[in-house]
Amino acid sequence: MTLSGKPTSFWLDSTLETEYPAFTEAINVDVAIVGAGITGLTAAYLLKQAGKTVAVVEAENIASGASGHTTAKVTSLHQLIYKDLIDSIGKEKARLYGESNQAAVEFVAATVKNEQIDCDFSRRSTYSFAESSDNLNKVRSEYEAAVELGLPATFVEETTLPFKIAGAVEFSNQVQFHVRKYLLRLAEIVAGNGSYIFEHTRVKTVEEGEPCQVVTERGNLNATDVLVTTHLPILDLGLFFAKAYPKRSYLIGAAISPEKAPEGMYIGVGQNYHSIRTTPYENGLLLLIGGGGHKVGAKNNTEESYLELETYARSHFGIEPNEIKYRWSSQDYVSFDKLPYIGKLTPANQHIYIATGFSLWGMSKGTLSGMMLADRVLGIDNPWADLYDSLRATPFVTQESIKENLDVGMHWIGDRLKGLQSSSVSEVTPGKAKLLTINGDKVGVYKDTAGSVHAVAATCPHLGCIVNWNSAEKSWDCPCHGARFDYEGKLLHGPAVKDLDKKMVQ
Numbered sequence: 001m002t003l004s005g006k007p008t009s010f011w012l013d014s015t016l017e018t019e020y021p022a023f024t025e026a027i028n029v030d031v032a033i034v035g036a037g038i039t040g041l042t043a044a045y046l047l048k049q050a051g052k053t054v055a056v057v058e059a060e061n062i063a064s065g066a067s068g069h070t071t072a073k074v075t076s077l078h079q080l081i082y083k084d085l086i087d088s089i090g091k092e093k094a095r096l097y098g099e100s101n102q103a104a105v106e107f108v109a110a111t112v113k114n115e116q117i118d119c120d121f122s123r124r125s126t127y128s129f130a131e132s133s134d135n136l137n138k139v140r141s142e143y144e145a146a147v148e149l150g151l152p153a154t155f156v157e158e159t160t161l162p163f164k165i166a167g168a169v170e171f172s173n174q175v176q177f178h179v180r181k182y183l184l185r186l187a188e189i190v191a192g193n194g195s196y197i198f199e200h201t202r203v204k205t206v207e208e209g210e211p212c213q214v215v216t217e218r219g220n221l222n223a224t225d226v227l228v229t230t231h232l233p234i235l236d237l238g239l240f241f242a243k244a245y246p247k248r249s250y251l252i253g254a255a256i257s258p259e260k261a262p263e264g265m266y267i268g269v270g271q272n273y274h275s276i277r278t279t280p281y282e283n284g285l286l287l288l289i290g291g292g293g294h295k296v297g298a299k300n301n302t303e304e305s306y307l308e309l310e311t312y313a314r315s316h317f318g319i320e321p322n323e324i325k326y327r328w329s330s331q332d333y334v335s336f337d338k339l340p341y342i343g344k345l346t347p348a349n350q351h352i353y354i355a356t357g358f359s360l361w362g363m364s365k366g367t368l369s370g371m372m373l374a375d376r377v378l379g380i381d382n383p384w385a386d387l388y389d390s391l392r393a394t395p396f397v398t399q400e401s402i403k404e405n406l407d408v409g410m411h412w413i414g415d416r417l418k419g420l421q422s423s424s425v426s427e428v429t430p431g432k433a434k435l436l437t438i439n440g441d442k443v444g445v446y447k448d449t450a451g452s453v454h455a456v457a458a459t460c461p462h463l464g465c466i467v468n469w470n471s472a473e474k475s476w477d478c479p480c481h482g483a484r485f486d487y488e489g490k491l492l493h494g495p496a497v498k499d500l501d502k503k504m505v506q
């Protein structure tokens with residue numbers, strides 16, 4: 001099966017690889033920040049501006065994880081949410097949700113202006129659209145809810161999309177940008193004068209204390225406060241892995257002439273929706289189309305997800321396979337009550353804070369989290385702190401949380417039976433992978449197209465679920481909380497902090 005496009009994120013491919021040093025010697029700072037995505041770098045930028053010394057510690061390269069694989073829409077229009085929020089938590093809290101995400105949009109715009117960041121920034125409308133009349137009522141309700149909350153909403157029946165829609169809610173004056181250009185500049189501003197960016201330094205754990213100890217694979221650093229901004233916290237104490245579920249989705253980028261390209265940023269509603277926007281590319285534009293979301297580890301044949309995007313690009317935009325320049329995927333954590341968790345790790349922690357559960361809208365909520373975590377450290381009252389309190393009880397009692405945690409329990413028990421009948425590497429054909437049971441151990445075996453065998457322990461080092469094969473990305477993905485590993489066992493994505501052990505098999 002041949003897929004079109006280079007298998008890498010456009011945001012990463014169109015920026016230079018960073019070369020910040022790895023952590024080498026013990027230091028003391030006011031604030032350590034674990035994870036250099038949009039949340040960590042926004043907080044670091046604000047804290048440094050406020051006179052704090054900071055150290056940002058990143059396991060790989062900065063802005064190369066979730067923030068390097070996003071669609072990079074900064075908006076307070078989150079597909080369909082305001083009607084649901086009014087119904088579930090009431091009008092005042094729904095209003096705060098809209099207000100806080102709008103504040104994040106304006107923060108990005110102001111920072112780009114103040115710091116003169118060259119990041120393909122533009123103000124655009126965002127749209128949640130119903131392609132057919134089936135979902136039109138939902139879009140109308142969302143529009144009415146947004147107007148009720150004072151958000152910049154309009155109902156439209158026509159857009160610049162090259163196909164007919166039944167209707168859309170439009171938010172004006174939102175933001176699109178090149179996320180990595182923006183974040184690389186924030187990192188440049190953070191580094192220096194007693195503050196640091198460290199790359200290729202995996203943090204194993206954080207110990208509360210005065211000061212806190214950030215334990216890395218290369219030694220410890222001391223900090224008065226620690227922000228854990230690793231998408232899903234790498235620290236299990238707060239049980240955030242049980243308050244959100246991991247979702248993967250897919251993106252393609254296709255060259256398109258400006259005359260054929262739509263204006264603005266779009267997301268469909270209903271089943272199998274798509275995300276659409278453009279960004280400057282060479283002498284024209286790159287059309288980004290996203291979709292195909294599924295729970296991590298729930299789908300083996302992930303090539304199908306890219307092929308579905310190719311089909312959609314052809315049927316809706318006339319894009320031919322040779323015009324597709326990029327394909328990549330991304331991961332999100334969806335919180336059970338639709339609100340992110342921003343605040344303390346546990347009630348007992350006085351100096352360790354987290355942010356997670358951005359539910360597919362990480363540009364606005366990541367920025368918002370960075371703003372709010374900086375306020376926590378600086379002792380500034382924040383008007384949205386209660387709404388997003390990381391210690392709120394509700395996540396454990398939603399229908400969604402019960403269903404998802406039951407699902408995790410079933411994986412934990414049921415997946416142990418997978419591959420039970422298979423114990424021979426000869427059953428694996430070149431280019432394929434399989435779970436085998438060898439001497440009672442679960443082993444993940446991938447045979448590359450040249451016939452070389454790559455075998456790893458199939459038990460996730462996070463909490464012991466059995467990983468699943470992801471064929472398009474050649475990775476082992478954990479269906480429980482979304483940890484991912486390459487075919488040689490190297491950790492790609494937390495909450496695990498260790499690789500899968502390599503296995504010798506015959």
Ligand code: FES
Pocket residue numbers: 241460461462463464465478479480481482483494495496
């Ligand atoms: S990510 Fe939690 S068990 Fe694998």
